[in-house]
Amino acid sequence: MSQTIEKQAFIETASSDDVIIKIRGLKKYFPIKRGVLRRKVGDIKAVDDISFDIKRGETLGLVGESGCGKSTAGRTILRLHEPTDGQVDFNGRDLTDLSKSEMRHARRDLQMIFQDPYSSLNPRMTVGSIIAEPLVIHGIGDSKSRKKRVKDLLELVGLNPYYVTRYPHEFSGGQRQRIGIARALATNPSFIVADEPISALDVSIQAQVVNLLDDLKKELGLTYLFIAHDLSMVRYISDRVAVMYLGKIVELGSRDDVYEHPLHPYTQALLSAIPMPDPELEGKRQRIILEGDVPSPANPPKGCRFHPRCGYATDICSQEDPEFRNLGTSDQPHMVACHHADQFV
């Protein structure tokens, strides 16, 4: 097993710039049904036409507020939701074309870490059987080699291998999240969607888990899609960051570009809203306080979806959907969907 890991890591560092996942025009609509006949009266456009690439070996942070579609996007990429439209190319194969059994097989390489370490682990299973389950499902190894693998995995995520016979309730939130991570790593995946893996944890534990995920990425050559609403944590772990608002990606660029020179007014507002643990800095800061709430994705505003809350909005913003364009360089693209972004460059 460890040989495979080494080999994989070698291949990945050799060609670190290529694309592992290519997402094109991905949409996920949930029908709204009303009345006795449950007739469809509309759609919740949870993910509405998003396209981006994830490079091998990178961490792409996907941020946005609740209801923006970031979790749905992550799940749709893994086909835990059937996409309404669009393509997800993984290593050159379109996942949306695969049959159910082919998809199940492909999931060996595509794993997920869930938000809530309390509800994502079966309370009636021992830690050992939780982590071994993916191995059993995919028919990897025999019972002896699985046991060895489970112990290795526990050690890898910083838990004592003697914990195999214990049950989830015996562990704290941070330890449970480590168990969830060990399970995701069991099949030796190359791509992991981490859906808010730290937001249910205590502050002092969050940093432990972020550091662990970072170490594992380097050690095993993993690629992450890291979904979060906490922008300050995303900065630590991501190479590139995508910002979502109401089902669309409004900004995508390298971490430093997005955090130091945000081009979309929404990103600017999000960054300015993060409270900082320093009263002196806080006193000096200019906050952009957004008015109102996120509109309903069932009936998004016409034109730019952010325009009703945007301080820079003009007539064109309520008419035309802004193009997702590159205002960075061709080497280091900085994509933004805003009519007025040029003034922020």
Place this chain on the structure above:
Amino acid sequence: MSNTILEVRDLVTRFYTEEGIVYAVNGISYNLDEGESMAIVGESGSGKSVSVLSLMKLIPIPPGKIVQGEVILNGRDLLQLSNEELYNVRGNEIAMIFQDPMTSLNPVLTIGLQMTEAMQLHLGMTKEQATARAVELLELVGVGNAEDRLNDYPHQFSGGQNQRIGIAMGLSCNPSVLIADEPTTALDVTIQAQIMELVLKLKEQLGMSIIWITHDLGVVANLVEKVIVMYSGFIVESAPVNELYKHTSHPYTKGLLESLPQLAAQKNERLTPIPGNPPDQTQEPSHCAFAPRCRYVIDHCWEAIPPLESIGPDHFSACWRSQEIRSGLTIEAQTEGSAA
């Protein structure tokens, strides 16, 4: 400004469960002045919520029990009051805003009914007077179209709006103390910023005292004058906000601040987590609760519980090595705390 309005003395709360005694709050004391805003910061299980719920006897009894302590509000000890007398205190003199706006409002009652109930009960208002005041309050907290919206149900509002309604309800009887129990944790950052802005504005306007409970040291930096840090049912550090951030003296507070991501971070900088796991509170405390995770730990830490001692202007810390840490002279312990 320095009239003490709420005085908590040596409060001890325990839960007697089947698995044993949970030592939730282990003798905490603090003062809150008139018009002062204070934060109680701690992680889950630190006793921050239980300690304020105990003030109003809002913990489930049994299994909970307030073992000892005094809570003096406006000259009376709340813990000695009968339940009937407490009804007049809750919502009236001390009001509370809860963490989750979606679950703290009754989903089958209109918000108008929920808002006017307390005012009719506590202030003896007629329905019409209470309704008029409810409209006023909703406008104050920024819920537009207030008159029409009184007949709406909580699900017809967004999370941020529900929290505004919760705040309006908390304010309705002009409480002298408003307790906000993680009121922004369930909300998005942009909405959190709106709510914080609102509470700051209301405090200026209405001059009440606020206790803000949170796990996020970032949230309170610009919000309060005084901070109390709790760990495992103890107050480990308390100081005016600037002093706390500048001269952090307790290893736990230091660890919390270091584990927070800094927005102005340098490239590829790593986070500094606090090693180990939160403490088990079913053991009767006999030594410093933070010792197993502390990088400054010395032998003495395992022998006695450090008292909360004055170490600077209005600055208190419960650590045997506070003075060293405060002045930055510390040589860290050779051995790391027993990490997981």
